[in-house]
Amino acid sequence: MPSRRSALRTIGVAATAAVAGCSRLRSRGARIDLTVFNQTDAPYTVEVEFYSDDGASKAAARAFSSSFDVEPDGKATEEGVVDAERYLVSYHAYEEDSKLTDEGHVHFIPSGGETESLTFDIRETGELTRR
Template sequence: MKRRTFVSGSIPLCSGLAGCTGLFSDSQMLSVAVFNQSESSYTIEMAFSRTDGDLSRSEAQTFSGSIDIEPDEQTVRKEVAERQRYLIAYSLFEDNSFLTEQDHFHYYPGDEDESGSLVFDINSAGSLTRRWAI
């Protein structure tokens, strides 16, 4: 399977939530944070597509990229898309090659955490779960 690589630097996310409040909260942009709680490296390929109107597939897609994350690490990709409704499709690859999960979900403004991020966890079984804003 041939995959595209999205080249962009990653920055470490704060080790706790204290002190991180407000990192992105003034922005109208959406960020993605991933916590890898496993002993394997993973790559997440994501595509954000707008769900409004009669848009062609290429017009609807606003972000498509990969996020690499090492074992027991956390990564954040800042400002990937504006905060609006999306269908978000993802594929999760262990060691950048073995597909462990593929799915999609709907994002609605307000689903992000207080820092403006969609937050995900990769568990030891190789599954991606989404943290919901309280």
């Protein structure tokens, strides 16, 4: 049978680990919200990839990849897609999920605020512009 001191030590270590995990979750740093506004009369699909700016290979640097379907005069938002760090953000816009109308990239540098966001508009020309 374990001694009282051993039992208390085990309970103390477990409690400390549990509390440390909770505080770590609460104090999670800022994340980036991603929004795409469609300013056209056609539906669009926008593919977006975030690559970290740490010099790793392209496959290892990919931090996030997703596709957004945006209805005419609509918007699509995804909150907290990645930690607020420096990224190269690549995008492809497809009118009616088939015709490539724009592709390119932007550099995201966090502002240091509590809320970080990256917002794009799809213009009548089919081009994406950053707000």
